[in-house]
Amino acid sequence: MAAHLLNRAGFGGSSVEITKLHALGHVGAVNHLLSAGEDLDLYPVPPLSTPAENAMARRESKKLDQKEQMQRKKMFKEAEREQIDALRFWWLQRMRSTPNPVREKAVLFWHGHWATSQMKVKAPYLIWQQNETLRAHALGNFTPFAKEITRDAAMIRYLDLNTSTARSPNENFARELMELFTLGEGNYTEMDIREAARAFAGYRTNSSTGKFQLAGKLADNGNKKFFTRSGPLNGDDVVDELTSQPRCAEFLAGKIWNFYAGGTPSPALLGALAGYYRMEKLHTGSLLKKIFLSREFYSDQVVRRQIKSPVQWLVQTCKILDIPLPSRNVSDNVLRQLGQVLFAPPNVKGWDGGRAWISSATLLLRYNTAGQIVKARRSGDHSPVTPPDIDRIIPRDATPEEACVAIESTIFQSRMPGSLRQKAKDFLVANGSGAAARRELLHLVMSTPEYQLT
Amino acid sequence: MNPTIHTRRQFLRTSILGGALSWTVPAFLERTFLAMDAQAADSLIQTATGKDGPILVILQLAGGNDGLNTLVPHGDDAYYRARPSLAIPKSKTHRLTDYLGLNPNLSGLKSLYDEGHLSVIQGVGYPNPNRSHFRSTEIWQTAVDANKSDSHGWLGRYFDSCCQGEDPAVGVSIGNQAPQAFAAKEPRGISFARPEQFRFDLKQSAIPDAADEFFRSVNDVESMDGGSIGMLPGSNSGGGETLDFLQRTALDAVMSSDKVLDITKRSRSSVTYPNSKLANSLNLVARLIGGGMPTRVYYVAQGGYDTHSNQAGSHEQLMRELDSSVSAFVADLKAQGNFDRVMLMTFSEFGRRVAENGSGGTDHGAAAPLFVAGGAVKPGIFGTAPSLTKLNNGDLIHGVDFRSVYATVLSKWLKAPVEPILHRNFPILPFV
Numbered sequence: 001m002a003a004h005l006l007n008r009a010g011f012g013g014s015s016v017e018i019t020k021l022h023a024l025g026h027v028g029a030v031n032h033l034l035s036a037g038e039d040l041d042l043y044p045v046p047p048l049s050t051p052a053e054n055a056m057a058r059r060e061s062k063k064l065d066q067k068e069q070m071q072r073k074k075m076f077k078e079a080e081r082e083q084i085d086a087l088r089f090w091w092l093q094r095m096r097s098t099p100n101p102v103r104e105k106a107v108l109f110w111h112g113h114w115a116t117s118q119m120k121v122k123a124p125y126l127i128w129q130q131n132e133t134l135r136a137h138a139l140g141n142f143t144p145f146a147k148e149i150t151r152d153a154a155m156i157r158y159l160d161l162n163t164s165t166a167r168s169p170n171e172n173f174a175r176e177l178m179e180l181f182t183l184g185e186g187n188y189t190e191m192d193i194r195e196a197a198r199a200f201a202g203y204r205t206n207s208s209t210g211k212f213q214l215a216g217k218l219a220d221n222g223n224k225k226f227f228t229r230s231g232p233l234n235g236d237d238v239v240d241e242l243t244s245q246p247r248c249a250e251f252l253a254g255k256i257w258n259f260y261a262g263g264t265p266s267p268a269l270l271g272a273l274a275g276y277y278r279m280e281k282l283h284t285g286s287l288l289k290k291i292f293l294s295r296e297f298y299s300d301q302v303v304r305r306q307i308k309s310p311v312q313w314l315v316q317t318c319k320i321l322d323i324p325l326p327s328r329n330v331s332d333n334v335l336r337q338l339g340q341v342l343f344a345p346p347n348v349k350g351w352d353g354g355r356a357w358i359s360s361a362t363l364l365l366r367y368n369t370a371g372q373i374v375k376a377r378r379s380g381d382h383s384p385v386t387p388p389d390i391d392r393i394i395p396r397d398a399t400p401e402e403a404c405v406a407i408e409s410t411i412f413q414s415r416m417p418g419s420l421r422q423k424a425k426d427f428l429v430a431n432g433s434g435a436a437a438r439r440e441l442l443h444l445v446m447s448t449p450e451y452q453l454t
Numbered sequence: 455m456n457p458t459i460h461t462r463r464q465f466l467r468t469s470i471l472g473g474a475l476s477w478t479v480p481a482f483l484e485r486t487f488l489a490m491d492a493q494a495a496d497s498l499i500q501t502a503t504g505k506d507g508p509i510l511v512i513l514q515l516a517g518g519n520d521g522l523n524t525l526v527p528h529g530d531d532a533y534y535r536a537r538p539s540l541a542i543p544k545s546k547t548h549r550l551t552d553y554l555g556l557n558p559n560l561s562g563l564k565s566l567y568d569e570g571h572l573s574v575i576q577g578v579g580y581p582n583p584n585r586s587h588f589r590s591t592e593i594w595q596t597a598v599d600a601n602k603s604d605s606h607g608w609l610g611r612y613f614d615s616c617c618q619g620e621d622p623a624v625g626v627s628i629g630n631q632a633p634q635a636f637a638a639k640e641p642r643g644i645s646f647a648r649p650e651q652f653r654f655d656l657k658q659s660a661i662p663d664a665a666d667e668f669f670r671s672v673n674d675v676e677s678m679d680g681g682s683i684g685m686l687p688g689s690n691s692g693g694g695e696t697l698d699f700l701q702r703t704a705l706d707a708v709m710s711s712d713k714v715l716d717i718t719k720r721s722r723s724s725v726t727y728p729n730s731k732l733a734n735s736l737n738l739v740a741r742l743i744g745g746g747m748p749t750r751v752y753y754v755a756q757g758g759y760d761t762h763s764n765q766a767g768s769h770e771q772l773m774r775e776l777d778s779s780v781s782a783f784v785a786d787l788k789a790q791g792n793f794d795r796v797m798l799m800t801f802s803e804f805g806r807r808v809a810e811n812g813s814g815g816t817d818h819g820a821a822a823p824l825f826v827a828g829g830a831v832k833p834g835i836f837g838t839a840p841s842l843t844k845l846n847n848g849d850l851i852h853g854v855d856f857r858s859v860y861a862t863v864l865s866k867w868l869k870a871p872v873e874p875i876l877h878r879n880f881p882i883l884p885f886v
Binding site: 066070117119120305306307339346347348349352354355356358359360361363364367368371375419420423427430431436437440441443444447448449450452453 | 586588589592603605622632634637643644645646651652653654655656658659660661664665668669671672673696697699700701703704706707710711763812813
């Protein structure tokens with residue numbers, strides 16, 4: 001149970017961490033996880049060009065001749081690429097080693113919820129700024145969070161809010177706000193979208209600070225009618241109206257349950273979750289606590305039934321094997337091939353998740369990546385992949401039975417299926433229990449359908 | 455149906471044997487048999503392609519190909535006015551009509567046109583064109599209206615509605631990423647950049663034989679013990695579908711990787727391909743076709759078409775690579791005797807602006823031509839030439855919705871119903 005909690009609330013952990021958590025008791029463990037702190041200086045942000053620097057560079061570049069301008073542009077693009085790669089790894093490392101994994105896991109959830117892609121937004125600085133906004137609000141109240149997102153430079157750019165004016169309101173953001181961010185499809189009319197779009201007209205960001213500013217001349221101060229409200233409504237009024245609707249709590253609670261527990265909750269369970277979420281004024285940390293303490297969360301339909309996302313797969317693998325993440329290039333490549341590039345969700349819906357993570361190609365890639373990790377050759381601090389200490393995972397003198405127990409507690413945190421267990425034993429009997437055979441077995445048990453589940 | 459049983463999978467999935475074997479195979483296979491029986495009566499379900507079904511090859515020109523310098527309107531002064539430095543002189547184009555000619559580097563496609571195996575569809579696009587690579591590619595891949603979104607691709611929806619219970623390799627994409635066009639409710643189709651990577655890698659293994667045996671025994675359901683799935687905690691409570699799904703995918707992976715590896719090992723091309731990434735991809739596709747993969751749709755891509763600056767040299771190079779790769783592919787298929795059952799279709803997310811920009815390049819545009827090649831295409835030029843003077847924000851206005859092209863390929867070539875896949879019907883073009 002402690003392992004399940006740690007896997008879902010965060011990114012899993014070594015058997016030592018699980019044992020420690022278990023010792024706190026159920027309530028103690030949940031409280032401990034949800035109240036974890038994190039030193040502010042633990043994860044210094046990689047150097048990113050600020051909006052001011054970019055604006056200045058653009059101004060200066062205009063003075064140059066065409067050829068030099070082209071060169072500048074190329075350099076600029078390269079810098080952008082380097083910065084976003086660095087930022088990606090910065091976040092991934094934070095997931096791997098933060099003492100507050102519950103928050104990072106929630107940031108990952110919200111990144112998929114308020115999906116925003118760097119492919120369109122470009123500026124890594126703005127992507128980082130949004131990531132920090134997600135972090136600040138991840139476990140807090142949803143309404144101020146949503147308001148903050150409507151003012152977020154990356155989102156404003158991603159959903160074309162920056163081209164929306166009173167005269168010709170762009171409906172892209174207004175539509176997604178209702179369809180994907182708060183109510184779900186079918187719970188609003190086209191008229192609602194038009195009225196909301198008017199309320200958000202003139203939302204802009206300052207190009208030299210990356211901060212929100214309302215372009216008063218472009219805003220629409222006229223009367224609007226939006227659900228129960230009418231008057232010269234602005235964007236905040238729209239958010240207030242949306243988040244006060246019971247449907248919003250239901251929509252979000254269902255999504256949160258799906259992310260943490262997997263599957264669609266039964267109507268009764270959804271009703272209970274949504275009711276609680278509303279009572280707590282859409283405070284996500286409280287809802288998570290309720291979920292982590294619920295009996296349903298530990299039911300047979302939930303435990304070991306969720307397909308690990310690529311990020312979960314990679315981070316959890318490194319945590320249970322007690323190794324650092326593979327190098328930036330290797331990690332980046334793995335996640336790209338497995339279909340989850342951070343800061344580049346495929347569209348505004350975010351990642352589909354679940355079964356969509358798995359194809360014959362990505363399954364084999366997972367298997368082969370597990371091999372790359374487990375069988376890496378150690379070559380100093382700069383080796384792209386650090387292999388796990390096999391003696392710590394499956395002790396040198398373990399009997400085949402003891403080896404299975406060790407694999408179960410470290411790798412699966414549950415009993416292996418009977419036939420897999422028998423085959424693992426037979427394998428050790430036939431091939432001896434030298435380090436190479438144990439390493440091989442470790443790779444093999446990770447190259448199974450079962451290992452893709454958590 | 456093909457009387458010969460080619461693979462263990464087919465063997466397992468044959469209903470009569472399936473019934474007898476069901477006590478040793480896990481639940482999902484039983485369900486597959488049942489589902490297949492139920493679906494057999496459904497006319498949407500087509501039988502496996504075997505060695506004679508039609509094959510579609512999609513060739514994506516990624517980045518936005520400059521349609522006007524691909525299919526050159528040499529009879530239009532407006533073209534020469536809009537492109538003082540980039541226009542291709544009339545005398546250099548491969549003349550198709552008094553108005554149109556092919557890019558000088560497309561000599562192979564010109565021969566194909568002359569022999570009646572190439573159709574050109576001009577002015578292809580969609581209403582409210584989007585000029586973002588990312589978004590416009592998504593629109594082409596998912597085949598929805600520009601203001602809608604769908605997480606499933608048009609080929610994925612084709613697989614979902616017509617290829618249930620079939621070999622996972624019904625769609626093969628050459629590349630590390632599966633194209634969004636393949637995304638489906640029931641994910642199907644395999645993708646790999648290099649066949650040698652598409653397999654369980656035991657190079658680092660000290661005991662490869664034992665490891666391989668173990669690997670197969672836990673991933674290839676055929677050799678699994680009957681009870682294995684029931685042992686997982688809680689699977690008797692009705693929530694075992696996720697593990698079923700994973701096991702089925704694992705089986706698909708093992709089986710198709712064996713097949714791909716086997717075919718690529720024994721098949722050789724009788725034709726020499728040029729040395730380019732696209733040529734390598736098409737070479738691989740030809741080998742898979744020749745080797746008898748049960749694949750209906752192949753997907754390859756050529757990148758680099760985003761020619762904002764200094765377009766002249768780079769676009770020439772791209773056209774040359776496209777032309778020589780496709781020519782080799784066609785020659786290969788002809789030598790195999792498979793040209794008549796293959797149709798290759800190109801597409802690009804958008805064309806480019808009519809007017810060249812200040813950097814010797816062209817910016818993102820809208821409508822553009824596409825090519826369809828194959829032994830069975832009806833040759834010719836289809837659609838109407840877009841006006842070079844009546845523009846929408848400087849861009850060509852489409853005359854043919856790209857979904858008309860898809861609809862034609864689906865209904866006339868793949869014999870699939872259009873509406874469940876494209877959500878509505880589109881006019882059929884006479885190129886098949």
